[in-house]
Amino acid sequence: MSNSNRPTPPGTPDRKIRRALVTGGAGFIGSHLIEALVERGVEVVSFDDYSAGKKENLDSVRGRENVTELVGDITDAKSIRKAMAGVDTVFHEAASKKTVCMRDPSRDLAVNAGGALLLLQAAVELGVEKFVHASTGSVYGEPIEFPQTEMHRLHPVSYYGVSKLAGESYVNTFAHLFGLDTTVLRYFHVYGPRQESSDVGGVVSIFLRRALQGHPLIVHGDGEQMRTFTWVGDVVEANLRAATRSIARAKTYNCASGIRVTVKELAQKVLDRAGSTVPIQHGKPLVGDIREFDVDNELITRELGIEFEKDFDRGLGHTLDWAMVAHASGLIR
Numbered sequence: 001m002s003n004s005n006r007p008t009p010p011g012t013p014d015r016k017i018r019r020a021l022v023t024g025g026a027g028f029i030g031s032h033l034i035e036a037l038v039e040r041g042v043e044v045v046s047f048d049d050y051s052a053g054k055k056e057n058l059d060s061v062r063g064r065e066n067v068t069e070l071v072g073d074i075t076d077a078k079s080i081r082k083a084m085a086g087v088d089t090v091f092h093e094a095a096s097k098k099t100v101c102m103r104d105p106s107r108d109l110a111v112n113a114g115g116a117l118l119l120l121q122a123a124v125e126l127g128v129e130k131f132v133h134a135s136t137g138s139v140y141g142e143p144i145e146f147p148q149t150e151m152h153r154l155h156p157v158s159y160y161g162v163s164k165l166a167g168e169s170y171v172n173t174f175a176h177l178f179g180l181d182t183t184v185l186r187y188f189h190v191y192g193p194r195q196e197s198s199d200v201g202g203v204v205s206i207f208l209r210r211a212l213q214g215h216p217l218i219v220h221g222d223g224e225q226m227r228t229f230t231w232v233g234d235v236v237e238a239n240l241r242a243a244t245r246s247i248a249r250a251k252t253y254n255c256a257s258g259i260r261v262t263v264k265e266l267a268q269k270v271l272d273r274a275g276s277t278v279p280i281q282h283g284k285p286l287v288g289d290i291r292e293f294d295v296d297n298e299l300i301t302r303e304l305g306i307e308f309e310k311d312f313d314r315g316l317g318h319t320l321d322w323a324m325v326a327h328a329s330g331l332i333r
């Protein structure tokens with residue numbers, strides 16, 4: 001969809017966020033986003049069913065007078081409306097995970113597509129000014145053109161990719177039908193403190209946990225699969241700018257660092273950083289695992305001015321520091 005607004009420099013906000021709803025607020029990315037909003041003096045409502053989110057993810061903001069923590073399910077229209085009352089900006093981060101999708105694809109569809117639809121309906125009815133939607137690189141499926149721009153064909157090869165694509169299609173439909181001010185951010189391989197490190201988590205946090213616990217790192221397949229690891233702070237900044245820059249209206253952006261690290265390289269980096277001597281073992285390749293990523297982030301860089309962290313070792317170091325403390329205090333098992 002095209003944007004008729006006159007572009008403003010990436011550094012200039014065009015609107016202010018006063019009260020925001022963050023769905024999936026107790027999750028990995030949602031909790032970082034809430035911290036950033038609170039720091040900026042925004043009133044925040046966190047809405048999470050705690051199916052994957054954790055109470056401790058919101059410890060740093062709990063009890064602040066501008067933070068409301070609600071427990072609820074985005075497939076329940078009534079509780080969504082309650083949570084959205086008085087809100088001017090919605091950041092929709094809640095989603096069922098890839099692993100849940102494989103086990104229960106109809107629940108996955110109900111959450112990732114049906115939940116998005118209910119939130120959008122409520123947003124229009126309640127006069128929300130801005131809706132920022134977390135999507136994923138999984139909507140592309142196996143890439144056929146490199147680098148992969150936002151115009152790449154959409155051909156998801158996982159239930160998760162299908163349901164997330166349905167979610168973002170609803171977002172675009174609401175922008176088209178009702179003029180809702182929306183932005184879709186397609187995230188890729190986000191990493192950082194608080195990422196789920198159990199076996200359903202992200203590969204960075206799983207490897208860090210296993211290294212700290214002295215367990216072998218399991219690389220699925222040959223480990224040559226490429227990843228474009230993206231620092232969580234950059235994803236937060238992309239959300240804040242998407243919500244406040246008029247140029248982002250009705251746009252879809254790849255939100256990816258553009259760095260390229262194979263899973264095998266990651267495993268070695270984790271061992272080196274953690275000073276661990278556990279072996280790297282190879283397991284069966286994962287079904288639907290995409291091998292190649294070369295993601296074009298030119299649009300988000302130019303229009304929103306996001307300067308992605310290119311030094312993966314630095315981000316990995318910060319994440320390891322957090323994981324060591326979390327491991328020592330029993331928060332990661």
Ligand SMILES: NC(=O)c1ccc[n+]([C@@H]2O[C@H](COP(=O)([O-])OP(=O)(O)OC[C@H]3O[C@@H](n4cnc5c(N)ncnc54)[C@H](O)[C@@H]3O)[C@@H](O)[C@H]2O)c1
Binds near residue numbers: 047050051186196202
């Ligand atoms: N982490 C990544 O690398 C990555 C990559 C691409 C896209 N994304 C997207 O980013 C968003 C945030 O992901 P994350 O990594 O923080 O995951 P996460 O699992 O840590 O956070 C998602 C949160 O949503 C909550 N949730 C799930 N179903 C819900 C429901 N029905 N009602 C209310 N809350 C519900 C969970 O409890 C969890 O706290 C998701 O939309 C995900 O699809 C993440």
